[in-house]
Amino acid sequence: MSEHDHARDEPGGSRAGGRRPVIRGVGMTAFTGADGRPLGELLRIAAGRALRDADVSPETVDSVHVGNMAAEAFNERSGLANALVGELGMVGARAHRIENTSASGASAFQDAVMAVRDGPHDAALAVGGEQMSTVDTSTSTEIISRITHEGEYAQGITLPSFAGLAADRYLGVYGATRADLARVAVKNHSNALSNEYAQFNKRITVSDVVESPPVATPLRLYDCCPTGDGAAAVVITSKDASASDIDDVVEVAACESATGTHAVADRADPLAIESVRVAGTRAYETAGVGPGALDVACLHDAFTVLEWLEMEELGLAPDGEAWKRTRDGETAIDGGMPINPGGGLKARGHPLGATGLSQIVELVWQLRGDVPDERAVPGPERGLAVNVAGFGNNSVCTLLEVPA
Amino acid sequence: MTDVLECADCGRRSFYSKRRCLDCGSDDLVDAPAGDGELLATTTVHITPEGVREPNALGLAAFPGGANVVAQLADAAAVGDTVRLTGERDLRTTDDGALRGCRLVPVE
Numbered sequence: 001m002s003e004h005d006h007a008r009d010e011p012g013g014s015r016a017g018g019r020r021p022v023i024r025g026v027g028m029t030a031f032t033g034a035d036g037r038p039l040g041e042l043l044r045i046a047a048g049r050a051l052r053d054a055d056v057s058p059e060t061v062d063s064v065h066v067g068n069m070a071a072e073a074f075n076e077r078s079g080l081a082n083a084l085v086g087e088l089g090m091v092g093a094r095a096h097r098i099e100n101t102s103a104s105g106a107s108a109f110q111d112a113v114m115a116v117r118d119g120p121h122d123a124a125l126a127v128g129g130e131q132m133s134t135v136d137t138s139t140s141t142e143i144i145s146r147i148t149h150e151g152e153y154a155q156g157i158t159l160p161s162f163a164g165l166a167a168d169r170y171l172g173v174y175g176a177t178r179a180d181l182a183r184v185a186v187k188n189h190s191n192a193l194s195n196e197y198a199q200f201n202k203r204i205t206v207s208d209v210v211e212s213p214p215v216a217t218p219l220r221l222y223d224c225c226p227t228g229d230g231a232a233a234v235v236i237t238s239k240d241a242s243a244s245d246i247d248d249v250v251e252v253a254a255c256e257s258a259t260g261t262h263a264v265a266d267r268a269d270p271l272a273i274e275s276v277r278v279a280g281t282r283a284y285e286t287a288g289v290g291p292g293a294l295d296v297a298c299l300h301d302a303f304t305v306l307e308w309l310e311m312e313e314l315g316l317a318p319d320g321e322a323w324k325r326t327r328d329g330e331t332a333i334d335g336g337m338p339i340n341p342g343g344g345l346k347a348r349g350h351p352l353g354a355t356g357l358s359q360i361v362e363l364v365w366q367l368r369g370d371v372p373d374e375r376a377v378p379g380p381e382r383g384l385a386v387n388v389a390g391f392g393n394n395s396v397c398t399l400l401e402v403p404a
Numbered sequence: 405m406t407d408v409l410e411c412a413d414c415g416r417r418s419f420y421s422k423r424r425c426l427d428c429g430s431d432d433l434v435d436a437p438a439g440d441g442e443l444l445a446t447t448t449v450h451i452t453p454e455g456v457r458e459p460n461a462l463g464l465a466a467f468p469g470g471a472n473v474v475a476q477l478a479d480a481a482a483v484g485d486t487v488r489l490t491g492e493r494d495l496r497t498t499d500d501g502a503l504r505g506c507r508l509v510p511v512e
Contacts, residue, residue, distance in 0.1 A: 142453035151420045154503035155475050156449075156456030156496050164447030165464045165474065172445070172483060216449045263420035265472035270444060270464055 019238040021116045022249040023400065024123075025054025026361040028232035031199040031349030034133035035229035039068075039075050044087050046231035046354075047127045051088075054235035056123055058088045061235070063121035064095035067108030067128030068353035073143045074134050084127065094121070101147050102302065103257075104128055106356025106387030106396035109234060110255045116236050117252075128358075129231030130351040140227050144352075147390050149263040160224055162264050162391040163303035164216025169271055170305055171218060176323035178218055182209035183326050184304040185222050185346055191333060192343025194374035197358075199228050199349030223304040225345035232357035234364075239403070250364045251403045253289070253382070256282035257396040264391050273306075273392035276313040280386065283397040284315075291315035294337065295380035296366050298359035300388040300395075301344040307331075310386055311339070314397075338377045341366060356387030356396060363400050406489050406506055408471045410436040417469030427470075440511055441467035443485045446477065455497040463487065463508045478507040486511045 027049020029035065029042050037045075043066065051058060066081040081095040094115075100107035105128030112126035132140050145158045167181060186206055192198035204222060212221040239251065260275030261267055267274060284290050291314060299314075301307040308322035316337055317325050325331050331339040342348050342362035345355060363383040365371045382401040389395065408417040411425035412432040419438070424431050445464040452458040461477040465487050476495060481487060487508040494502035 137451065138454055141451060145453055149420050151505075152474060154495050154505045155462065156452055156460050157462065157474055158449060158451070158453065160451065161447060161449045161460070161462055161474070164449065165445040165462065168447055168483070169445035169464065214448070214450050216447045216451075218447075261426065263418075265464060265474045266418055266420050266422075266426060267472070268470055270466075270472055 019117050019119065021113045021236050021252040022239045023234055023252065023360070023364050024056060024237050024249055025050045025052070025235040026233065026364045027053050028197055028354070028358055028361050029230050030197045031228050031230035031351055031354070031358070033199060033226060033228050035131070039071060039077065039129055039131040040080065040083055040087070042131065042229065042231040043080065043084050043127050043129045046129065046233040047084065047088055047125055050125065050233035050235045056235050056237070058090050061090050061123045061125045062093050063112065063115040063124040064090060064093050065108040065112040065124060065126045066095070066097045067104035067126065067357065068097060069099060069101050069104045069130060070143055070352070074131055100394055101389040102352050103356055103387040103389035103394055103396050104353040105232065105358070106385070106398065107257065109357055109360055109398065110257055110396055112234070112236050113252050113255045116238050122237060124236045125233065126236065126357060127231060127233035128353040128356060130353040131229045132227040132351060133229050137227070147393070152263060159391060160216040160219065160303065163305055164219045166271060166309065167219050167305040170308065174320040174323065178210055179206050180323045180327050181223065181304050182206040184301065184307045185209050187326065187332055188301060188340050188344040188346040191341050191375050192347035194372040195342050195348060198343045198347050199226055200343070200347045219303060219305070225302045225350040228349040228351050230349060230351040230354045230358070232354045232361050234357055234360050248368050249403065250367050250400050253399040253401045254283040254286035255396065255398045256286055257394065258282065259394045260392045262393060271309060273309050273313050273388070273395070275392050275395040276310050276386055276388060279395040279397035280314040283399050287399040289382065289399070293382055294384050296341060296363065296377045296383040297337065297339050298342065298362055298383070298385040299339055299344065300386055301340060301346050302350060304346070307339065307344070314384065314386065333375055333377060341375045341377055359385035359387060360398060367400060367402050406438055407435045408438045408467065408469065409433045410469060415469055417467065417471035419471050419473045438467050438471065438489055440486050440488050441465040443481055443483055443487050443508070445483060446481065465508055475505070476507045478509040481508065481510045
């Protein structure tokens with residue numbers, strides 16, 4: 001570890017820019033299947049909570065980054081960032097919207113981190129949100145399927161279709177069972193029981209999962225995250241600028257992203273999600289640590305099988321063995337490598353643009369010890385989040401740590 | 405869809421439109437017949453967008469030269485079967501007309 005620590009302290013080393021971004025405050029709305037309030041209000045509430053948590057006044061925020069995938073399609077609205085700035089009293093700040101499909105939230109976070117790390121901004125607000133309840137399931141499936149390659153779109157392929165194929169292949173190649181896959185959903189539902197911000201607070205069993213209606217075989221309803229409404233926000237400042245005398249800051253050790261092929265079948269290995277592997281490798285290099293240094297992770301479990309594929313891409317399990325970690329309880333809150341202690345996309349919910357930031361919020365709460373005992377990872381010092389656009393089109397990997 | 409793009413420099417093939425080879429970056433891509441592939445995985449999708457058949461049986465198949473494809477299955481087929489893309493047809497209806505392409509068909 002000593003050479004890593006040394007590399008980190010070198011100016012112009014892997015942490016280019018010289019200023020260390022820290023998370024000063026976080027906040028989110030409770031995710032729900034249908035929140036009656038407008039999208040703009042959800043964004044304002046989440047941002048207001050993060051600002052209060054940070055004890056930062058709005059007029060000091062000089063850079064605003066709003067993550068959202070499809071307000072034009074779901075809400076017939078544009079200009080979200082400009083509206084938010086006016087409402088929050090940040091007129092004059094730089095502001096823009098970031099769209100990276102289902103990873104829009106993490107991309108907004110990455111943009112905010114870079115604004116502070118590389119300057120000239122001193123305080124950045126990243127807020128992400130989506131309101132999907134304005135349309136029925138068939139329409140939201142269609143809106144989301146429009147992110148696919150035209151050759152995929154013509155075949156009627158949806159995001160669950162890719163997950164169904166990946167699950168079929170994973171089970172066939174590695175010998176995991178349908179019940180093993182269900183255990184991912186059972187665990188994440190169990191974790192969400194003590195998360196008042198989660199969309200689902202309902203314990204489920206393996207039989208509930210395997211007997212639920214088929215969505216994209218072998219995947220069933222309880223293998224899939226829900227659609228819903230929500231927003232989440234983070235306030236970032238630089239450590240040297242403001243935070244040396246403040247308790248409870250969490251340091252951004254790395255935030256890196258990578259794109260993958262647009263057409264999923266263009267990947268040499270159809271089970272590989274290369275963008276997760278590349279973003280993860282870059283994040284480990286920037287932070288100067290490896291997967292063994294992690295105490296907790298929030299992965300993009302839009303479908304149960306994705307939790308396994310991402311564990312393997314990120315070095316949290318050898319290829320073909322993530323399912324054993326789940327089966328053996330290693331990924332439970334009291335296991336060796338707790339994954340998705342807040343319930344993940346499966347049970348916390350997946351309001352597209354909000355999700356990446358809700359993962360950061362959960363990690364910060366875990367690292368500060370601000371969660372109920374039932375879902376508190378014991379004494380975590382370092383956590384990872386990965387937010388994935390499409391079925392691996394573009395992934396963002398973040399490493400957070402408690403300052404030494 | 406019965407053709408693939410083949411890289412004239414390195415031979416890597418792909419079913420999906422692109423300007424440069426995925427492996428070597430060459431822009432010398434030529435059409436080639438896809439040939440026969442192996443079915444690697446299947447799924448039956450029960451929630452489909454408007455204009456798409458429901459349920460929609462899909463297969464992931466690997467063809468020579470590293471060309472993989474996800475396409476509708478014409479008939480019941482099992483993982484490991486040899487398949488071919490054939491029979492250009494309407495796959496999906498939209499407000500702007502039908503989108504056409506081929507389905508994966510098992511080869512005897």
